[in-house]
Amino acid sequence: xxxxxxxxxxxxxxxxxxxxxxxxxxxxxxxxxxxxxxxxxxxxxxxxxxxxxxxxxxxxxxxxxxxxxxxxxxxxxxxxxxxxxxxxxxxxxxxxxxxxxxxxxxxxxxxxxxxxxxxxxxxxxxxxxxxxxxxxxxxxxxxxxxxxxxxxxxxxxxxxxxxxxxxxxxxxxxxxxxxxxxxxxxxxxxxxxxxxxxxxxxxxxxxxxxxxxxxxxxxxxxxxxxxxxxxxxxxxxxxxxxxxxxxxxxxxxxxxxxxxxxxx
Amino acid sequence: xxxxxxxxxxxxxxxxxxxxxxxxxxxxxxxxxxxxxxxxxxxxxxxxxxxxxxxxxxxxxxxxxxxxxxxxxxxxxxxxxxxxxxxxxxxxxxxxxxxxxxxxxxxxxxxxxxxxxxxxxxxxxxxxxxxxxxxxxxxxxxxxxxxxxxxxxxxxxxxxxxxxxxxxxxxxxxxxxxxxxxxxxxxxxxxxxxxxxxxxxxxxxxxxxxxxxxxxxxxxxxxxxxxxxxxxxxxxxxxxxxxxxxxxxxxxxxxxxxxxxxxxxxxxxxxxxxxxxxx
Numbered sequence: 001x002x003x004x005x006x007x008x009x010x011x012x013x014x015x016x017x018x019x020x021x022x023x024x025x026x027x028x029x030x031x032x033x034x035x036x037x038x039x040x041x042x043x044x045x046x047x048x049x050x051x052x053x054x055x056x057x058x059x060x061x062x063x064x065x066x067x068x069x070x071x072x073x074x075x076x077x078x079x080x081x082x083x084x085x086x087x088x089x090x091x092x093x094x095x096x097x098x099x100x101x102x103x104x105x106x107x108x109x110x111x112x113x114x115x116x117x118x119x120x121x122x123x124x125x126x127x128x129x130x131x132x133x134x135x136x137x138x139x140x141x142x143x144x145x146x147x148x149x150x151x152x153x154x155x156x157x158x159x160x161x162x163x164x165x166x167x168x169x170x171x172x173x174x175x176x177x178x179x180x181x182x183x184x185x186x187x188x189x190x191x192x193x194x195x196x197x198x199x200x201x202x203x204x205x206x207x208x209x210x211x212x213x214x215x216x217x218x219x220x221x222x223x224x225x226x227x228x229x230x231x232x233x234x235x236x237x238x239x240x241x242x243x244x245x246x247x248x249x250x251x252x253x254x255x256x257x258x259x260x261x262x263x264x
Numbered sequence: 265x266x267x268x269x270x271x272x273x274x275x276x277x278x279x280x281x282x283x284x285x286x287x288x289x290x291x292x293x294x295x296x297x298x299x300x301x302x303x304x305x306x307x308x309x310x311x312x313x314x315x316x317x318x319x320x321x322x323x324x325x326x327x328x329x330x331x332x333x334x335x336x337x338x339x340x341x342x343x344x345x346x347x348x349x350x351x352x353x354x355x356x357x358x359x360x361x362x363x364x365x366x367x368x369x370x371x372x373x374x375x376x377x378x379x380x381x382x383x384x385x386x387x388x389x390x391x392x393x394x395x396x397x398x399x400x401x402x403x404x405x406x407x408x409x410x411x412x413x414x415x416x417x418x419x420x421x422x423x424x425x426x427x428x429x430x431x432x433x434x435x436x437x438x439x440x441x442x443x444x445x446x447x448x449x450x451x452x453x454x455x456x457x458x459x460x461x462x463x464x465x466x467x468x469x470x471x472x473x474x475x476x477x478x479x480x481x482x483x484x485x486x487x488x489x490x491x492x493x494x495x496x497x498x499x500x501x502x503x504x505x506x507x508x509x510x511x512x513x514x515x516x517x518x519x520x521x522x523x524x525x526x527x528x529x530x531x532x533x534x535x536x537x538x539x540x541x542x543x
Contacts, residue, residue, distance in 0.1 A: 070444050090450030100445040104463060104539060114449035117459070145539040165450060 014201040015081030015091070015168030017044035017067065022076035024062055036062045038226035039076070044169075047199040051212035053258065054222030054230075060205045063222075064173050067203060068094045081168055090114055093167030095175045099158035101146040107133070107157050108142045114165045125164065132160040135194070152183040156190065169201040176211070188214060189243045196240045209262065213237070213254045214246060221261045231261045321510040329510035330517060338511060339502055344494050350518050353488065353495040356412065357480050357526075360419020364480075365473055368424045372431025372469075373462075382432075389425050397422035397479065398486040410491040415484060422483045423476040430472020434465035467538035474530045481523050496522075 019042040025033040036059040044050045052060045065071045066078055069088040078085045080092060088094075101110050111129045115121045133139045136156040138149075146154055155175065162170065176184045188211065195202060195215075206212050212219045216235050223230040235254050237245060245251050304323050311322040321329075330346065337343040344352070375382040397418055408414035438461050446456040488497025496515050503511035535542050 068444070068448055070447075088444065088447035090448065092448065094445065094448040096441050096445065098441070100439070100441050102442070102446075102460065102464075104466075104537070113446070114451070117446070117449060117451035117455050120450075147540045161449065 013166075013168055014046040014048075014199060016046045017042070017169060017201065017203065018077065018079040019043070019063075019067075020077035022063070022066065022073045022078060024059070024066065024071070024073050035226035037066075037073070038228045040222070040229055042220055042229055042232070044201055044203060046168075046201055049195060049202045049204065049215060049217045051216035051219045052203060052205045052222060053207065053209065053212045053219050053262065055224050055262075056207060058222040058224055059226065060207075060222055061173055064094075064171050064203065064205050067169075068092055068171050090118065090165040091168050093162035093165060093170045095155075095158055095162060095170065095172045097174045097177050099146070099154040101154055101157055101161070103146050106143050106145055107138055107149070107160075110146070110157055111160045111164055113161060129160070129164055132163055136160045136190075150183075151179055152186055155179070155187055159194070167200065169203065172202065172204045174205055174207070177206075177208075185243060191215065192241060192243070209255055209258050210246065213251060213258060214241065214243070219258055221258065230264070233258055233261060318507050318509050321513065326510045326513045326517070329508075330514040333511060333514060338499065338508075339506075342493075343502070344499070346499070346514060346518060349494060349496045349499045349515075350522060353484055353497070353519075354522060356415040356484055356495065357419060357477075359412075360416040360484075361423055361477065361480050363416070364420040364423025364476070365427050367420070368427025368472075368476075369431050369469065371424070372428040373435065375428070375432050376435035385428075389428055392421075393425040393429065397483040401487050401490050404487075405491045410493070415487050415492070415495075418483050418487050419480045422479050426476040426479065427469070427472050430475070431465065431469050434468025434472070435461065437468065438464040467534060467541075470530060470534045470537060474527060474534075477526055477530060478523070481519060485519065 019040055022037055022040045023035070024037040025035045027033040040059075040063060042050075052063065054060050062071065066073045067080065067085060069085050069092070085092075101107075102113065105113065108129070111132065112121060112126070115125045130139075133142055136159055138153060138157055138160065141149060141153060141157075146157070149157065176187045179187060192215065204212075204215060213235055219233045219235060221230045221233065222228065237250055237254060307320075308323045311317075311320045311325075314320050317325060334346045337345050337348075371381075371385060375385050400421065401414075401418060404414040404417050408417060442464060443456055443460055446460045447453070451459070484495070485497035485500070488495035489501045492498045496518055500512055500515040503509075503515060
């Protein structure tokens, strides 16, 4: 647990994810429950960027919540790094649609929240937190409170807060969905650069075809509710990618490929 | 390590403080003092026009009376000074308010955490909350006499439902994802409960305490007018019986100062607890 400090700087050990026939039904009073996930099977390689794409209500957020350990699957196998998921843990970093920073803590205190709560706060971790704030461009906003930050800055602070734990996998639930188009493009650019330097496993939920094609190595398309895996599409665009790639013909073709599966 | 996000929205400087907000707060303080001075000036002019100290004494007359009776007892036989009355009322408020707040916090937290407690307490609080506490004064006098117990009990039963509802509402309003975020950052359920759920509810609880404090002053003044031998309410009633209008105003001014001071303390507490209200 507190092996964090013993490791050299910024080496992530990406972990794989394995889902087998995962089912989840939300029970309702006196009525038969609504199945949200109907047997999802999926593998994510260590260091892979996988996008979960599907119409709203298809259970992609439910799937992510199961991986994060916030909800439990009714049946099926959920393994992260070979270990069954039994609850939330810091080795699986979660980024939500809203940054969910603690409003009573400064940026700096927010970033150190995880190590402090686990009793793993060492001078080395503090150094690393300072480096991380530099990386996400918030070194000047270290003592600012969340309400004093812009939308994009809050998201980057949330990134730093998760990355200080060196998670083996990042779970992201439409993290840029609530941002305006310009900030959103900036955040996508930021995430691409970050991930291309520190390869960690990412499971990224989105309903935006363009976002999925730009970011993902593979795109898993979920079917309309109850959700099941409809198809898994390889995105053959070369790495490193940049935001400017969205103008190329190859990118447009990749997008069309995804959309065809989505509308099938 | 290079900065990946330097081009993002780095232009939005997030350094708090600086010279401008401070100057603005001084200006606001000046405007507030000016408004008070204006109100006093209007009062003075109106008093001079009316020219009858029983209907409306001048500001200077009131200030004189206030200064005199601050250390001189009224009524002269068995009476108390303005200072003593203020201390008596403040003591009653503090005792009832602290007990009521503590009980309200416990009850609110229990209702938020345990479903049975919520289902049991909800209707009782629902019936109690709209009741004006002063309706209970005769009953409390019958039960506890005209001593301190009945006053403290009155404040207690006035404060309790307000703080309970505020605590419950604040705890219910904590977004579940804030708790999930804490858990997935590695905090234990207990740590999350203490440092996130309860912490996030603090500003809402303090706001409830401010509302309860206002109600507590209403209740205590009424109780002191009906059944008491001391306190600011008792003083005002006595002064009214003898047409001592300057003294009535002195008592009212005393309540204003005390009420402002207590609300100021709670506002300070809120500022400490909630960075978003610091301006």
